[in-house]
Amino acid sequence: xxxxxxxxxxxxxAVAALSVSTAGATDRCKLLMSxxxxxxMVNLRPVIPAGINGTEAxxxxxxxxxxxxxxxxxxxxxxxxxxxxxxxxxxxxxxxSFVPKIATAKTFAVAGVSVRDKEFLVGNNDFRNGIVGIxxxxxxxxxxxxxxxxxxxxxxxxxxxxxDKVLAYWATQQAIGTVHLRWTSEQQPHLLGKASVNGxxxxxxxxxxxxxxxxxxxxAKRAGITPDSPGVVPAGESTGLGGKPVPIWAAxxxxxxxxxxxxxxxxxxxxxxxxRQLGADMLLGSDFFLAHHVYVANSxxxxxxxxxxxxxxxxxxxxxxxxxxxxxxxxxxxAQPGTAGSPGTAANPGASAAPMPVSNxxxxxAGFLRRGMAHASRGELELALSDLTRAAxxxxxDPESHYQRGLxxxxxxxxxxALQDFNAALALDPNAYQAYLARAELQLPRIHAAVEEDLGAxxxxxxxxxxxRLVLGNLYQGIGQYAGAVHQYDxxxxxxxxxxxxxxxxAGRCGLQAAxxxxxxxxxxDCNQALSKLPSAEHAAVFSNRGLVYxxxxxxxxxxxxxxxxxxxxxxxxxxxxxxxxxxxxxGLTAKGQADLAAARKLQPNIARHYAGIGLKP
Numbered sequence: 129x130x131x132x133x134x135x136x137x138x139x140x141x142a143v144a145a146l147s148v149s150t151a152g153a154t155d156r157c158k159l160l161m162s163x164x165x166x167x168x169m170v171n172l173r174p175v176i177p178a179g180i181n182g183t184e185a186x187x188x189x190x191x192x193x194x195x196x197x198x199x200x201x202x203x204x205x206x207x208x209x210x211x212x213x214x215x216x217x218x219x220x221x222x223x224x225s226f227v228p229k230i231a232t233a234k235t236f237a238v239a240g241v242s243v244r245d246k247e248f249l250v251g252n253n254d255f256r257n258g259i260v261g262i263x264x265x266x267x268x269x270x271x272x273x274x275x276x277x278x279x280x281x282x283x284x285x286x287x288x289x290x291x292d293k294v295l296a297y298w299a300t301q302q303a304i305g306t307v308h309l310r311w312t313s314e315q316q317p318h319l320l321g322k323a324s325v326n327g328x329x330x331x332x333x334x335x336x337x338x339x340x341x342x343x344x345x346x347x348a349k350r351a352g353i354t355p356d357s358p359g360v361v362p363a364g365e366s367t368g369l370g371g372k373p374v375p376i377w378a379a380x381x382x383x384x385x386x387x388x389x390x391x392x393x394x395x396x397x398x399x400x401x402x403x404r405q406l407g408a409d410m411l412l413g414s415d416f417f418l419a420h421h422v423y424v425a426n427s428x429x430x431x432x433x434x435x436x437x438x439x440x441x442x443x444x445x446x447x448x449x450x451x452x453x454x455x456x457x458x459x460x461x462x463a464q465p466g467t468a469g470s471p472g473t474a475a476n477p478g479a480s481a482a483p484m485p486v487s488n489x490x491x492x493x494a495g496f497l498r499r500g501m502a503h504a505s506r507g508e509l510e511l512a513l514s515d516l517t518r519a520a521x522x523x524x525x526d527p528e529s530h531y532q533r534g535l536x537x538x539x540x541x542x543x544x545x546a547l548q549d550f551n552a553a554l555a556l557d558p559n560a561y562q563a564y565l566a567r568a569e570l571q572l573p574r575i576h577a578a579v580e581e582d583l584g585a586x587x588x589x590x591x592x593x594x595x596x597r598l599v600l601g602n603l604y605q606g607i608g609q610y611a612g613a614v615h616q617y618d619x620x621x622x623x624x625x626x627x628x629x630x631x632x633x634x635a636g637r638c639g640l641q642a643a644x645x646x647x648x649x650x651x652x653x654d655c656n657q658a659l660s661k662l663p664s665a666e667h668a669a670v671f672s673n674r675g676l677v678y679x680x681x682x683x684x685x686x687x688x689x690x691x692x693x694x695x696x697x698x699x700x701x702x703x704x705x706x707x708x709x710x711x712x713x714x715x716g717l718t719a720k721g722q723a724d725l726a727a728a729r730k731l732q733p734n735i736a737r738h739y740a741g742i743g744l745k746p
Contacts, residue, residue, distance in 0.1 A: 156289035159297060164488070165239045165282040167275075168498050169505040170257050172339040172414050174277050178238035178263070180206050185260045187238070189275075189282065191319055191424070192335025192411060193264030198248040201593040201623040202260035203231045210250055238263065239284065241270075252626040254595040258562070262337055265318070268424070275336070275422040277414065278436045279488035280498025287427050295425050296432040298488075305387030305420075307431045319424065320408060321431060323386035326351040330409035332386070334424075334431065338413035340397050341441050342366065342376065347409035348398040353379050355398070363397055373628060374399050384441075386412075387433065389459045396441045416440055418506060421488075435459050438506060490515070493523035497532065504536050512536045527556035531563045538570060546570055561589035565596060568603055576607045583607075587616070593623040598633060601640070608741060610644035631661035639673035642680055643742045651677045668697035672704040679711050679744070687711040702732035706739060713746055721746070 167189065168175045174189040183206065187196075203210060208231035215227055228249040236246035248261060255261060272285040272295065287295060296304045307321035319334040325343065328351045348354065355362075359380040365373040376399035384391045401411055419440040420433040440459060490496045500515030516533035523529065534549030550567040553560055568582035583603055590596060601616030617637040624630060635658035641651035655674035659667060675690035691708035694701065709724030725746060728735050739745070 157291070157293055158288045159290070159295065160286040160288060161274075162240060162271075162284040165284075166494065166498055167277055167280050167282050169277060169280070169414075169418065169502040170259065172418070172505045173257075173259070174275075174282075174336055174414055174417070175259055176238065176263070176282065178236065180208075180233045180260070181235055186258060188255060188259055188262040188337055189268075190262040190264045190335070190337030191268055192333050192337045193262050194266070194318065196246075196248050196261065196263050196266050197228075197251045198231055198261040199254045199595075200229075200250055200252070200626060201254055201595060203229075203248075203250050204623050205260070205591045205593040206233065208233060208248075213249070238267065239282070241267075253628050254624060256595045258594070258596075264337075269426055272426050273424045275417055275424065276488045277336075277418045278421070278499065278502050279490065280495060280502060281488040285423075287425075290427075292428065294432060295428070295430075296421075296423050296434060298421060299434050302434040303388065305389045305433045305435075307387040307433075309424075309429045309431055311429070318408070319431065321386070323384065323410070323412075325384055325410075326353075326382050331407055332410040332412045333403060333408045334417075335411040336414045336417050338411040340366075340415055341413040342397045342399055342401050342411045343379075343381075344403060344409050345398055345400050348379060351381065353381065353398065355379075360398075366397070366399055366401075374401065387431075389433075389435065391440050391459045394439065394441050415506075418502060438508070493519045493526055493529065496522065497526070497529050500529075500536075501532055504532070504539070509536055509540050513540070525556060527553040527560050527563070530556070531560065531566070534563070534566060538566070543570060559589055561586045562596075564589070565599065565603075569599075572603060572606050579603070579607055580609065583609075583612075587612075592619050595620070595624075598629070601636070605640060605643075610640050610742070611646060613640045614644055614646065631658045632666070634658040635662065635666075635670045635673060638670070638677065642673060642676040645680055645743065648677055648680055668694045668701065668704075671697070672701065672707065675704060675707045675711075679707055684711045684715050688715075700731060702728035702730075702735045705731070706735050710739070710744060710746065 165176055168186075170186075175186050176189055178185050178187050185202070185206075198206075198208070200210075210229040210231050213228050213230055228251060231248050231250050233246045233248065234244065236243050270284065272287060274281070274283040274285055276282070285295075294304060294306070307323075310320045311318070320331055321334065323330055323332045325347065328347070330343075330347045343351075343353075345355075353360065355377045357379065360377050363376045363378040366376045376397045378395050379398045380393075380395050382392065384394065384396070403409065403411070419436050419438055421436060423432040425432060490499050496515045496519035500512045500519060503509075503512035503515060513533065513536055516529055516536060519526070519529040520533065530549040530553040534546045534553065537543075537546035537549060547567065547570060550563050550570065553563040554567070557563075564582045564585040568579045568586070571582075572579050583600060586596070586600055590600075597616045597620040601613040601620065604610070604613035604616060614637060617633060617640060621630065621633055621637065624633070627633075634654040638651045638654035638658065641647045641654070652674065655670050655677065658670045659674075662670065671690045671694035675687045675694060678684070678687035678690060688708050688711045691704040691711065694704035695708070698704075705724045705728035709721045709728060712718075712721035712724060715721075725736070732738075736746075
């Protein structure tokens, strides 16, 4: 099987768009630079614009991927036909491996490169937030790459006559870290380098597609850390292209060192990230890249970086930094400003390319918007508001700056200001369905009529295949529109049949159909599938939903059995108690039924009103 790569077809014409000398006339070293590619941080994911068959699309910059991917929903949205990959062609990632499908776009354009008949692998999961796929080393090996996510900029660079000079051209007073890169193969050109955790050497994959840095359980154990160690706490689950959720924990580490930089007394995520086939121990994610200005020197097999500020692996909002002492989790460096070195080793003072008159600092509305989004992704809300306000002032007709500022005001617990910005965004662009969705979520607890109108706008304007259909279904449920919620779940399930979230979606649709009293046979099938696929820890809600289906069908013994099973798994939920109570009353078990209803009302005082609203009264 032969896959056509961007790198195989692209020329460096786009990369040579800007030529800037690194020094005086006697220095032959030059860096030929592309025009900057705008990068927007979306929930710690670096996203760049592209075009598929002439339609705008957004992709994650993923240096940890060896190829380019689309989600199944995106392939359907762009009307791309799918063909099966050979069974021996499989993809591995966090959560396991799978055999992908292949989609071909007639035209594809990104970062100044345009190609025809571009092939994508089609994975299992959606990338969410309107993101259609990921672009990997297939694109980012065509030249050197500068990654300055904090300022929202990516550039392709082609060095000329630079030899082994340090290519971090922007660094004047900053210390420059240097990592020697190792490539696994042409088929899987991951960026690997060495680092250490608590003094134990590890191999890291520089992976901008991983929104957080994750250390493998094996490497963590070698460094004296396990999920049972003091201070280690569960941090939910992580999913990747492999599809299967992987449990992760947040763990304290004493010291992380890489390229001459040391980060002390910080916390990182640990989990079984499935990098054994690469011999790697850590995914060094976009949190690291956001805290650093990075130059990937493919031409030298090196990676250079300088520190931007703030905690590197912060798992919460940025804490204040003392005036003269670094905060926990912020780096210290032994390398000299403007040079490259390793701990305890002086760098060659003549080895660095001289600074060039190129700055990534924002000067226009789009630049301030991207930098504001970068601040927001790290929880630096005051800085984000400042930049987003500047963006809105420079371009008052741009709805995106108002929308993004509204999101930050919302996170800052300033709902009225958030509402004003969402209103402003929609006044500027009445088709901005993400702003309708945000406004609906913001107002849901109070204003149902306005929420229903906004949800209708989202339903009308958003692509049928959009991942937000799941969110939309939950919002319809929140205003008691259960049939409308089922419709949204139907759309999501139709285009996400291999998504890792499918079992939970089936469990949710089962409960919604029971509440709406529609499609009860399908509801039973949904709950049964969910029970067969979900871990036992999540069975309580499914048993409760299926018990309600059985109650609707008049199969009272089964309703009581399922409700009892749900109560045994989660005793503090009022729903299974109320369902069991209703079933017991219908069986003539008055005392038991009244006792269960009373216990349910004690747990959820408004529960009787809810069930009366869906036509179920004692």
